[in-house]
Amino acid sequence: MTAYTATVTVRLKQGVLDPEAETTKQALERLGFELEALRSADRFEVDLEADGVAAARERADEMAERLLANPTIHDYDVEVAER
């Protein structure tokens, strides 16, 4: 078994309104920053042990499918690194 960190990034699907990001963008503009757009995402770092990268990825994928992301509004990606 090898120790891995699986990083799951969950973001809103393209086209789904993100009012919190819009409010954050406006606040940055009020502070004088220039920017075109701002997107927010949630990042989960999962420490786990698995037989290999593929097994670690598969488990993290299932975590995203079953809880961390809501497929109606979210896309997600998973990156796995040895720790």
Next chain:
Amino acid sequence: MTVSIVRFGGSNCDRDAERALAHLGIDAEIVWHEDGLPADVTGVVLPGGFSYGDYLRAGAMAARSPIMTEVREAAADGVPVLGVCNGAQVGCESGLTEGAFTTNESARFQCEHVSLRVERADTPWTAAYEEGEIIEIPIAHGEGRYEITDDRLAELEDEGRILFRYCDENGDPTPKANPNGSKHAVAGILGDRDSVAVLMPHPERATLPDVGPTDGQGILRGLER
């Protein structure tokens, strides 16, 4: 033979629901989620509140608690299930109903009275109303914006699964009358069966005559046996 009002950690409209149902003469009791549903359950209310502190997403944790497997089984057997506010979020997160209730367009918590148009009057939840009737019920949520793909929403509309829409005083679902930016002004929807419904507005807060309008009574009567 009672209606079960499922209490999660952070539910806070469970007692309101119990009192409102008692006022209507509907026998109901609060059930702690870890205790499971009683065998003779005649209806289920998923009440409003902030289950699990809205961690991750509103309703996400409660939707995956073991009692929701029992609720889905009961719903499949035809037991009426009503999700209100956080209960609506739990309903969508658990797959009882489709779509998602997410952050209001305003990015703010909103607590106000809204007008709803009754889209269908031939369901247990709306038998007390006429189709197209306008009813007044309060909302209190930060994550009530109904979101779903355009294609799937069109199918739900074709199937008659939209139960309530936010509307103005003329019954028109205008953007101004839509408090949270919900797609097509959807405020409440039906599940696979007409006996399963979720809505963001609070019918239990519009039932007791002492506290204002009583337009919510008809919705709760969907739990009558």
